[in-house]
Amino acid sequence: MIKLNAKNSLVIVLSVLAVSLILCFPKIYLANNIYYVSKDINKLYANYISLKEENRFLQQQLEDMKFKNQIIDSLLINTLDNNK
Numbered sequence: 001m002i003k004l005n006a007k008n009s010l011v012i013v014l015s016v017l018a019v020s021l022i023l024c025f026p027k028i029y030l031a032n033n034i035y036y037v038s039k040d041i042n043k044l045y046a047n048y049i050s051l052k053e054e055n056r057f058l059q060q061q062l063e064d065m066k067f068k069n070q071i072i073d074s075l076l077i078n079t080l081d082n083n084k
Helices: 006-083
Strands: none
Touching: none
């Protein structure tokens, strides 16, 4: 049996503290790492949604420009045909 005096008690307490820190440190590290990675993922997802919406808007503008170009081309062709 271990005699408990001030020195032995301090060694036991420090040993238990060291073991508990060694066992808890990986969990704390992983939890923090997961938190920061999820923050990055949410930020990237928000950017993705924004870019997707912008892409949709630009595609609509492109379709409008193509439509206007077709109308102008058809008007030009009609005027050229009428002039002949």
